[in-house]
Structure formats: C-alpha cells, structure tokens
Amino acid sequence: xxxxxxxxxPKAPPDKLLxxxxxxxxxxxxxxxxxxxxxxxxxxxVALGDDMRRFFHSYLFAFTYFLSFALGALFYxxxxxxxxxxxxxxxxRLAEIVTGAFPALFVIMLGLAVPLLxxxxxxxxxxxxxxxxxxxxxxxxxxxxxxxxxxxxxxIYFAVWIGxxxxxxxxxxxxxxxxxxxxxxxxxxxxxxxxxAYALTTAWAGFDLLMSLYPHWFSTIFGVxxxxxxxxxxxxxxxxxxxxxxxxxxxxxxxSVEHYHDMxxxxxxxxxxxxxxxxxxxxxxxxxxxxxxxxxxxxxxFTEWKWMSLALILLHFVVPFVGMMSRHVKxxxxxxxxxxxxxxxxxxxxxxxxxxxxYSPDKMVVHPxxxxxxxxxxxxxxxxxxxxxxxxxxxxxxxxxxxxxLRFVNQ
Amino acid sequence: xxxxxxxxxxxxxLPAGSEDVFYGLVAEYDSPGSLVLAAxxxxxxxxxxxxxxxxxxxxxxxxAMGIRPTIxxxxxxxxxxxxxxxAILMQWWMNAWExxxxxxGKPYFSLPQQIPIAFELTVLLxxxxxxxxxxxxxKLPQVWHPLFKRDRFLRATNxxxxxxxxxxxxxxxxxxxxxxxxxxxxxxxxxxxxxTSTDLRTVPRPILGFILATSVLAMVPFAFIAKWRTTHSTxxxxxxxxxxxxxxxxxxxxxSSIFPDERASRTGVDGTVARGELRDDDxxxxxxxxxxWASTFPPQIELSERTIRRGQQRFTxxxxxxxxxxxxxxxxxxxxxxxxxxxATGWVQPTNLVDTAAQxxxxxxxxxxxxxxxxxxxxxMPAYKSQIPEEDRWAIVMYLRALQRSRNASIxxxxxxxxxxxx
Numbered sequence: 064x065x066x067x068x069x070x071x072x073p074k075a076p077p078d079k080l081l082x083x084x085x086x087x088x089x090x091x092x093x094x095x096x097x098x099x100x101x102x103x104x105x106x107x108x109v110a111l112g113d114d115m116r117r118f119f120h121s122y123l124f125a126f127t128y129f130l131s132f133a134l135g136a137l138f139y140x141x142x143x144x145x146x147x148x149x150x151x152x153x154x155x156r157l158a159e160i161v162t163g164a165f166p167a168l169f170v171i172m173l174g175l176a177v178p179l180l181x182x183x184x185x186x187x188x189x190x191x192x193x194x195x196x197x198x199x200x201x202x203x204x205x206x207x208x209x210x211x212x213x214x215x216x217x218x219i220y221f222a223v224w225i226g227x228x229x230x231x232x233x234x235x236x237x238x239x240x241x242x243x244x245x246x247x248x249x250x251x252x253x254x255x256x257x258x259x260a261y262a263l264t265t266a267w268a269g270f271d272l273l274m275s276l277y278p279h280w281f282s283t284i285f286g287v288x289x290x291x292x293x294x295x296x297x298x299x300x301x302x303x304x305x306x307x308x309x310x311x312x313x314x315x316x317x318x319s320v321e322h323y324h325d326m327x328x329x330x331x332x333x334x335x336x337x338x339x340x341x342x343x344x345x346x347x348x349x350x351x352x353x354x355x356x357x358x359x360x361x362x363x364x365f366t367e368w369k370w371m372s373l374a375l376i377l378l379h380f381v382v383p384f385v386g387m388m389s390r391h392v393k394x395x396x397x398x399x400x401x402x403x404x405x406x407x408x409x410x411x412x413x414x415x416x417x418x419x420x421x422y423s424p425d426k427m428v429v430h431p432x433x434x435x436x437x438x439x440x441x442x443x444x445x446x447x448x449x450x451x452x453x454x455x456x457x458x459x460x461x462x463x464x465x466x467x468x469l470r471f472v473n474q
Numbered sequence: 475x476x477x478x479x480x481x482x483x484x485x486x487x488l489p490a491g492s493e494d495v496f497y498g499l500v501a502e503y504d505s506p507g508s509l510v511l512a513a514x515x516x517x518x519x520x521x522x523x524x525x526x527x528x529x530x531x532x533x534x535x536x537x538a539m540g541i542r543p544t545i546x547x548x549x550x551x552x553x554x555x556x557x558x559x560x561a562i563l564m565q566w567w568m569n570a571w572e573x574x575x576x577x578x579g580k581p582y583f584s585l586p587q588q589i590p591i592a593f594e595l596t597v598l599l600x601x602x603x604x605x606x607x608x609x610x611x612x613k614l615p616q617v618w619h620p621l622f623k624r625d626r627f628l629r630a631t632n633x634x635x636x637x638x639x640x641x642x643x644x645x646x647x648x649x650x651x652x653x654x655x656x657x658x659x660x661x662x663x664x665x666x667x668x669x670t671s672t673d674l675r676t677v678p679r680p681i682l683g684f685i686l687a688t689s690v691l692a693m694v695p696f697a698f699i700a701k702w703r704t705t706h707s708t709x710x711x712x713x714x715x716x717x718x719x720x721x722x723x724x725x726x727x728x729x730s731s732i733f734p735d736e737r738a739s740r741t742g743v744d745g746t747v748a749r750g751e752l753r754d755d756d757x758x759x760x761x762x763x764x765x766x767w768a769s770t771f772p773p774q775i776e777l778s779e780r781t782i783r784r785g786q787q788r789f790t791x792x793x794x795x796x797x798x799x800x801x802x803x804x805x806x807x808x809x810x811x812x813x814x815x816x817x818a819t820g821w822v823q824p825t826n827l828v829d830t831a832a833q834x835x836x837x838x839x840x841x842x843x844x845x846x847x848x849x850x851x852x853x854x855m856p857a858y859k860s861q862i863p864e865e866d867r868w869a870i871v872m873y874l875r876a877l878q879r880s881r882n883a884s885i886x887x888x889x890x891x892x893x894x895x896x897x
Binding site: 346351388 | 533534543547551578579580586587589590
C-alpha cells in the first residue's frame with residue numbers, strides 16, 4: 064500500500080541525533096590506539112628482521128579489512144539512491160559517516176604504495192625484478208604489475224571513492240538544512256553512473272591489492288568475491304552501530320525493529336552470496352585443475368591452511384546462514400548485534416585466509432602483529448570517519464522519504 | 475438492491491432436501507487504511523472466525539488481525555534441507571553406486587561437483603513447499619466458498635476491501651456484529667447464505683471429464699516406457715525423431731551397394747593427388763634420404779635457436795607427460811602409473827631419451843629415425859603426425875638433440891669463459 068493512507072500516524076522522531084562529546088572521546092581513542100599500535104607494529108616488524116614481510120602482510124590484511132567497511136558503506140549509499148529505497152533512509156546517514164573513512168584509508172594506503180615506489184619487495188612478488196626477469200608469466204604481466212602503475216591506479220580508485228562519498232554525503236547534509244526534494248532526485252540520477260564507477264574500482268582494487276599477491280594466478284570473479292565481503296560487513300556494521308547508538312540513547316525511535324530486520328535480511332542474503340561466489344570461483348578451478356589456476360587453492364587445500372578453509376565454509380557460511388535465517392533472530396536487536404560482531408570476525412578470517420598464505424604458504428601462522436595492525440588501522444579509520452563527519456546529525460532529518468521509512472513495516 | 479432481497483429469501487429455489495444456511499456478514503471498506511483500522515476493531519472485539527480480503531497484500535494487516543506467525547517458514551526450511559539431502563543421495567547413487575562414471579578424473583563421490591545440483595534441488599523443493607504449503611495451509615482451492623455468492627465480493631480481486639465474519643463464531647450476533655462493522659467504517663454490509671444441497675456443489679461434468687481424460691492421457695507415455703523397458707523385440711526401432719540417423723553418406727569401412735566392390739571407402743583416382751597432399755619430399759615428410767634415415771635436417775628447417783625454442787615448447791606440450799621435462803622417461807604418467815601400482819601389470823616405462831646406455835639409445839639414432847618415431851609412434855607410443863605438423867616435429871628433434879647434448883655434456887662443452895661459474 065502507499066504510505067499516504069497508512070493508519071499509523073507519522074511522527075517526527077524526538078530522538079537525540081548528535082554524537083556530541085562522545086565524538087571527541089572516540090576520535091581521541093581511535094587516534095591514540097591507531098598511532099600507538101602501528102608504531103609498536105612497525106618497531107616489531109623491524110625487530111623480526113624478515114625485511115618487514117610480516118608487517119606488510121598484516122598491514123595489507125588490516126587495510127583491506129577496513130577498506131571493505133568503507134566500500135560496503137559506499138555501496139549501501141549508492142544503492143539506496145539507485146533503487147529509491149525507503150527502509151534504509153533512517154540508517155543511511157550512518158553509512159555516509161562510515162564512507163568518511165576514505166581519506167584516512169588513503170593515508171593508510173600510502174603506507175603500502177610508498178614502500179613499493181621505493182622498491183620494497185616485502186609484499187608483492189611482482190616487485191622482485193630478478194624473479195620477474197626469469198619468469199615468463201610475470202614478465203608478460205610486468206606492464207600492468209609495476210609499482211608506478213600500481214600507485215597510479217590506487218590514486219584513481221581513491222579519487223573515485225573519496226569523490227563519490229563526499230558528493231553523496233554533501234547532498235544528504237545539505238538536505239538537512241534545505242529539505243529540498245530535488246536533492247534526492249539529483250542524487251538518484253547520479254547514482255547510476257556512480258554504481259558503474261563503484262563496481263569497476265572495487266573489482267579492480269580487489270585484483271590489485273589482494274589477487275596480485277599471487278601474480279601467476281587469476282580469477283575474474285575475485286573482485287566480486289571481495290565485494291561480497293564488503294557488502295556483508297556494511298549491513299553488520301550498521302546493525303552494530305544502530306544497536307550501540309540506541310544503547311547510548313540516540314536514534315531510539317528512528318531505527319525500529321523493522322529496520323533491524325532488513326539489515327539482518329541483507330546480511331544473511333550476502334552471506335549466501337559470498338558462499339555462492341566463493342564456491343563458483345572454487346568449483347571452476349577445481350574442475351578444470353590446470354596449473355596456473357590451481358596455485359591459489361593448492362596451499363589452501365593441502366597444507367595446514369586447509370583447516371582454515373574448512374573453518375571458513377562452516378563459520379562464514381553454514382553457521383551464520385542457518386543462525387540468521389529465522390526472523391525472530393533478525394527482529395531481536397541484541398541477537399542481531401551479536402551475529403553482526405560474529406560476521407565481522409569471520410570476515411576478518413576470510414581476508415586473513417586470502418592474504419596470509421602469500422606470507423607463509425605451508426604453515427598457518429597467527430602473529431600478534433595481525434591484531435596490532437587491525438587495531439591500528441581500525442583506530443585511524445574511526446578517527447578519520449568521525450573527523451570527516453564533523454558535527455553532523457545521525458539521521459537524514461529532512462529526507463522526503465523519512466516519514467515513510469519511519470512507518471515502514473515488513474508485513 | 476432488488477437482487478439482494480431475492481438472495482436473502484431463504485426459500486428461494488431450494489432443491490428438495492436442502493436447506494439454506496446463514497454463513498455470516500461481509501462488510502466493504504473503501505481503502506486499505508480503513509480495512510486495517512476495522513480489522514483492529516474486529517480483533518479487539520474478540521472474534522476468531524473471520525477474515526479480511528483485499529486485491530493485494532496490505533502492510534500491517536497481520537498484526538491488525540492478530541494473526542499468529544505461520545509455520546510455513548519451518549516447512550520451507552524442511553523442504554530445502556530435504557532437497558539438499560535428496561540431491562546428494564541421488565548423485566551418490568547415480569555416480570558412485572549404480573553407475574561408476576569418471577568425470578574429469580574426480581572421485582566417483584565428490585562433493586564439489588554435486589553442490590550445484592544440491593543447490594538447485596534445495597531451491598526447487600523450498601519453492602514447491604512455499605507454493606503448495608501456502609495452498610495447503612489456507613485450504614485452497616475453495617471454489618465453492620459462500621462468499622463468492624455475493625456479486626459485490628467479486629471486487630475483492632479488483633478494488634474492493636472486505637471483512638467477513640462467520641456466524642459460527644461464538645461472539646457472533648447478527649445485530650451487534652453488524653453494528654461493529656458499520657461503526658468501523660463499512661460502506662456496505664451484506665448477508666451471505668449458502669445451501670447444504672450437494673447438487674449445487676458438484677463439479678460440472680465437462681470439467682470432471684476433462685480432468686479425468688487428461689489424467690489418463692498423461693499416463694500413456696509412462697505406460698509405454700514401462701512396457702518398453704521390460705520387453706524385448708526383434709523389430710527395428712521406431713524412429714520418432716530420425717534427425718540425421720539415415721544419410722546418403724557412408725561410414726568408413728562400411729558396405730555400399732553403389733560400387734561393384736561394395737566398399738564405401740574409396741581410394742583416390744589413379745594418377746591424382748589431393749590438394750596439399752603431394753608428399754614427395756622424402757627427407758622432409760618421412761625423414762628418409764636415399765631410403766636411409768636422414769642424418770641431417772631438411773633444408774626447410776632453419777638451424778637456429780628460434781627453432782630449438784619452438785621445439786622446446788612443443789616438447790613440453792606433447793612429450794613431457796610421458797618422457798618428463800628432461801626426457802628421462804619420468805613424466806607425470808610414469809609417476810602416476812607407479813603410484814597406482816601399474817608396474818605389477820606389465821607397465822613399461824617411457825624411453826629415457828637422453829641416456830646413452832639405454833637399450834634403444836635414442837642419442838645414437840639419426841635425426842630421421844627420431845622424426846619417424848614421433849610421426850608414427852613406436853611400441854605403445856602413439857603416432858603424433860596428426861597432431862604435430864612436420865616443421866614442429868623437426869623442431870622437437872632439434873630440441874631433443876640439444877637436450878641429449880646437455881644431459882651428457884662434459885666440462886669441455888662449456889665455453890672457457892663460463893667455466894669458473896660452474897661448481
């Protein structure tokens with residue numbers, strides 16, 4: 064039915080809509096934790112004496128993990144405008160705040176790109192000129208896989224991401240003041256091309272950052288695989304943010320159990336999507352079983368890593384897919400928040416499983432460095448997102464579809 | 475409203491032995507919003523035997539009616555799990571039990587290749603359970619429902635919004651219920667009657683006949699299949715779809731009544747050569763010079779590193795599976811043959827191409843003989859002339875010469891300037 068003849072009377076939420084002093088505390092916490100942990104990680108990395116290999120792999124793992132949050136949030140915002148969604152109006156501002164982490168992620172990315180430009184061979188095999196010179200495949204790919212072009216591509220990706228996120232954020236915040244419905248129409252019109260730019264840059268970032276760890280290997284679906292993780296993480300982080308904000312007395316009536324229900328549905332659906340894409344990638348390679356494709360799965364099937372592969376199937380798909388299936392779980396915010404924490408943890412496991420066999424193909428090794436980098440990069444992203452958001456409201460208070468979104472029910 | 479008055483006459487045209495039954499009241503509302511509000515009032519009044527009717531799903535009607543959550547999701551989940559299990563079981567039975575079938579060298583029972591089928595069957599059975607479960611739980615189809623006797627109610631599939639309350643509800647009271655429905659905003663209220671006569675509730679004979687006939691006809695193909703599966707016949711096949719089974723062309727080595735010698739395969743006409751088939755250069759095509767194995771390369775073949783590189787690449791593709799990267803007769807086929815215990819069944823190792831002490835000793839064979847072996851095969855090695863063009867066969871011979879030289883090299887073969895780098 065249309066929203067106009069609903070019997071449920073619309074009410075503007077009288078909620079607390081600002082972070083206030085909590086923002087400054089969180090920013091300080093994020094910056095301190097970020098700087099301290101990364102400094103310890105760097106010192107530790109130097110002390111390991113492995114030419115910083117462990118540090119860079121942990122750093123890349125942490126970077127791609129938090130990049131997936133921001134990319135997921137950007138996807139959420141663009142898709143919201145593209146399809147003219149109603150239910151996601153009340154949580155869209157939270158996603159926009161998450162996309163504010165892109166400038167911070169850009170600075171963190173420099174920590175990868177600058178050492179590459181200076182010739183560091185610690186992370187990517189294609190940086191080792193001796194290997195490339197004697198390897199037919201790498202030699203042929205050298206025109207694409209080289210430090211300057213890598214850096215240029217990163218600049219392009221971040222230009223697109225920062226540009227898109229700021230554009231959509233600005234339109235949304237402007238509407239808070241003017242309430243002009245034309246802004247919604249303009250953002251919707253721009254969301255089509257934005258989707259294309261987003262899809263291309265996200266897929267290619269997946270190829271460049273993660274797939275090029277294994278430069279002999281290629282999988283055209285890999286970009287989608289990385290995107291699946293991005294999409295899972297945004298619905299989880301939004302459910303978690305909503306839950307935490309409501310616990311602190313903010314957005315109490317703006318985000319209802321109906322909105323949680325939808326976030327849970329999407330997280331559950333993208334869990335299946337992740338398994339679908341991951342299995343599609345695996346099955347073609349497994350069935351064809353040709354050397355240049357199977358190199359990726361060989362360590363993951365026949366060394367210690369196979370336990371993590373099996374754990375991923377079970378913990379990243381079977382358990383959450385069945386566990387989050389029931390509507391009663393999704394309509395219970397504490398349960399859903401717990402599942403969100405769980406999914407964000409196994410999403411980290413997924414990226415760890417992608418990155419770390421490049422560092423150690425035979426042995427499954429977890430190092431304190433991984434956690435230091437996670438906390439460090441995460442802290443800087445938290446600081447960056449809150450600094451970019453400023454004193455913005457937590458709800459798009461004058462969005463034309465806000466009333467309909469507040470009244471939204473699933474049945 | 476004259477028609478309504480006639481309809482409400484309990485004695486109207488009733489067949490003998492049947493009686494008119496008062497089903498209940500149906501009230502019309504003008505919008506989905508007022509339908510939801512009215513449903514809340516009927517719910518709060520404590521009615522149980524009632525329903526609301528709208529042309530499309532109305533958001534919020536479930537809580538407004540106080541409907542308990544359906545068990546359908548649980549049924550669908552069970553249907554999905556059944557589909558998964560059934561698919562795995564079916565593929566295990568087909569592939570690993572009833573008929574062993576090797577697909578791309580994978581084990582008979584191999585989970586990854588069964589996942590797509592399992593996925594499809596999960597979706598299929600979950601979908602069926604959703605669809606038919608919904609019908610079953612709602613006791614559909616109900617083509618004789620008393621509500622259909624009211625013309626006004628037919629708009630429930632178009633633009634009408636209705637609430638019906640049955641008279642068998644313990645709370646039902648003709649006047650009080652009507653008042654409740656009217657106060658809730660009804661634009662019209664009508665009584666619904668039906669008759670107990672079974673005559674009026676039988677399926678029309680043509681429809682019954684059609685259903686019966688199609689059901690029987692649908693069994694006919696299965697009956698024939700069952701018969702054909704259990705009987706033998708000396709009659710030729712019935713070709714339902716002959717496609718290209720009967721052709722003027724003949725298979726090789728088969729009979730033909732056209733020619734006097736009754737052979738379908740014909741030799742070339744005397745004195746003619748098919749285009750591109752003039753292979754009169756014995757050296758290049760057969761590795762022969764004056765009837766003996768050639769010890770030189772034919773002039774068409776360029777003696778260069780480029781040719782050797784080409785030969786290396788072709789050797790890697792065609793020869794290494796058996797002879798190994800270094801030509802020592804230890805390729806993957808040999809490794810696997812030993813791994814599965816083929817040695818006990820008379821397995822012969824592929825020839826070591828670089829061993830000067832080998833029985834066949836390919837290092838001493840002339841170029842032409844090696845070329846001939848590649849072309850026509852030897853012992854269990856098949857002929858490769860249909861797969862590898864002459865130029866590439868000669869390139870392989872040239873690479874093999876380089877390989878043999880390198881595997882049996884002495885320090886004198888190394889240029890003096892490079893010798894210090896060898897330890």
